[in-house]
Amino acid sequence: MKTWLTTTDHKRIGLLYFWTAFGFFLIGGLEALIIRAQLARPDGGLGVSAETFNQLFTMHGTTMVFLALMPLSAAFFNFMIPLQIGARDVAFPRLNAFSYWVFLLGGLFLNASFIAGPLFGADRLSVAPDAGWFGYENLTSRQFSPGPNVDFWLLGLQILGIASLAAGFNFIVTILNMRAPGMRMLRLPPFTWMTLITQFLVITAFPVITVALVLLMFDRFFGTHFFVPQGGGDPILWQHLFWMFGHPEVYILILPAMGIVSEVLPTFSKKPLFGYTVVVYSGVVIAFLGWSVWSHHMFSSGLGPIADSVFAGTTMLIAIPTGVKIFNWIGTLWGGQIRFTTSLLFAVGFIAMFIIGGLSGVSHASAPSDLQQTDTYYVVAHIHYVLFGGTILGLFAGMYYWWPKMTGRLLSESLGKVHFWLTMIGMNLAFFPMHFSGLLGMPRRIYTYSSELGVTGFNQASTIGAFLIGLATLVFVWNLLRTRWQPISAPHNPWGGATLEWAIPSPPPVYNFTVIPTVESRMPLWQTERHAPMRPLPERPPAPIHVPGGSWWPLITATGLPVMAIGALSHVIPVVLAGAAVVIVGIYRWAYEPFEM
Amino acid sequence: MTHGSAHAHEAGAGAHRTSMGLDSRKMAFWAFIGSECLLFGSLISTYLVYKGRSLTGPFPHEILNIPFTSFSTFDLLMSSLAMVLALAAVQRGDMKQGKLWLLVTALLGLVFLAGQFWEFSHFVREGLGLTTNLFGSTFYVLTGTHGAHVTVGVIWLLTLWVQALRGKLGPANAMTVEITGLYWHFVDVVWIVIFTVVYLIQ
């Protein structure tokens, strides 16, 4: 237990990220099922009140984006990046532990809002955030949202931002500076490349949301008018700041999944990734363009014809590098010796579903057509095809692929196939009809609809689909849990992968590599035209390997942050100061603690 | 904590071989500074977007004190000079000079903070509070964030100074001083921008 609390081992931190994020994924999924049950019939199937419904969809979106998908990607960054680049750990192991604890505590803080009502003289289930995952002004102003709901949201996101930023610096340095000899930049595995690009987006986009949240905090706590029209402020500024962060954020969510798919497809087609360099560079272009499109979320706010046209143009441009990647993936499969493992199925499912999501994206890249679609279920369909059909299917592909490396145990392929097909059927049944209900005029985020709107059938289909996804997820949970009772028996390289993580035992020893390998090709474990496969590493380290001990300070420093947030939430200054004191003491002890790599 | 080595540095990588031949901590710090550009960029955007949109006074031209702030600017520029001299001294192993210039840098930082404190309280007396108008809100949040950065820098510099007094800072820690310097100079260049955008261009 203690060794887990103080651990600085990237593999353990990866597992912690995985289980925590997966737990939040289940919570977010439960919220979605309640939403769908409510919408199963006109006029409300469950009798959920409008207030509760607002909290459910807000927490669903916030949880899935910040507590499930980002940290599930982070689980793979943590576990896989040092292995893929041939390193013993990340560049800053303690900072890595700090990121995890901050994420965990931030997530708990946000979710505590569900039960915290009585502390504020309100009912349970009444003070959770309720202004949508993008928290539009002036729904979030004190005037229209006097309770602590939005405070939970803004303080929680502020905490989570710290975790992401710290991890961002850490992984940039790790990938650039900790590579094994010979691991040149253009020999990095595609997952590592996409991670690197993602982290650059993180360290540039998160400061913007930090500022937006600070301004919101000043409005709510100190009575400024940054977003309040009565004082001259402009709610539209919030939209700009949010989406300047928000659009890079959607690429932060999808690029890691693209990286995973670019690992899985070559392995199971026994062919190198088609156009590796193009995949890498199109990732860079996507990130770059990702910064230039934010106002496509704001067409309906009245930007004027010039801005509308510019943002429509840049948005359509982004479809080009995205399309390039899709052709590269298809080219990788083309003519390969394909093995239809669960992991490959999910990767192929990713390509197919992501294309649908991309197409609906292009359809609202055009401002006039977006005005018909924005704030309707059509956008909900889009985001679920890219985030579920894209990110989540990609993450599942990664879970089936890397689970044996992470735990030494293989997941059941037959349960995996059940999981895959149920997921595919469920997601298309759930999300495809939303295109229709949206175009027929069903707004998003309403807790009831009338049967006269003519969307009842579509909604019923969506609800059935959602419960199928729920069932599929239960199958997956069972698949994960049952491996715990199996012996550790996975070989080093169960799939015949080409990258360094497959050169070492499953699960890897603490020090990862008995000797740091020297890399001579982009696919070190494969026979290529010019290179023989890397020779196996020695079974035992030839010289004793020094592994850093654990540290308490990352955890202790991290606890200061939610304490500060609780103080702010309840307007008790001494608690804020106490939290700050914990952070300061933690940082000092951390800085002067003997700790060696 | 498995052994009692006296060296306390996070990135052992800093001392050992790295793939780019660069110190890991320094690289992380440059990335952090890059990230800070977006933080201050967003704050400055907010200030500029709301420029001239205050509904009531006091307005910038009625209240900003250029001679006083020019002095603060001068003070901060001099602190940057002191900082490079401190670093050069530590790198040479001249800890006497090193200590002196670290202290001077921190003191000049304190002078800046005292000036900001005086400026803020003067403005409040003149009727410009945080919530008076958009100018007040954007001004205090932007310059206050900068001031918070200066505060962190002063504490950091004083920490190094105390370490130096206790004989625990030497040429072997030059990288720590260099990184402190990067932070300090960055805070200075942010002020260069704020001085122009907020004070001179009214």
Added chain:
Amino acid sequence: MSEQAHATTATYLRIAAILVMITLIEVGVFYVPTFQALLVPILLVLSAVKFTLVVMFYMHLKFDNRFFAFLFGGPLLLGVAVVVSLLFIFYGAVRLRTGT
């Protein structure tokens, strides 16, 4: 730590003198009525020069590894681009709404 040619104390002092001089010019320009029309561009250029001098010499980017310049310059340019485009979009939309 870097082995490259480092600036000397004399350089540091010279840079400091230039920085102070530019600051004086800035403040001077601010008070001279004839410059009012050109005030904004002049001040922006002058402060950009100061910014560059500090970054190049005091933060050693001129002598240090080019990669650091990229780590700093990339986000910096991004930040500037974002600030400028936000101003254009925002004011464009405000004009549209208020009909001015």
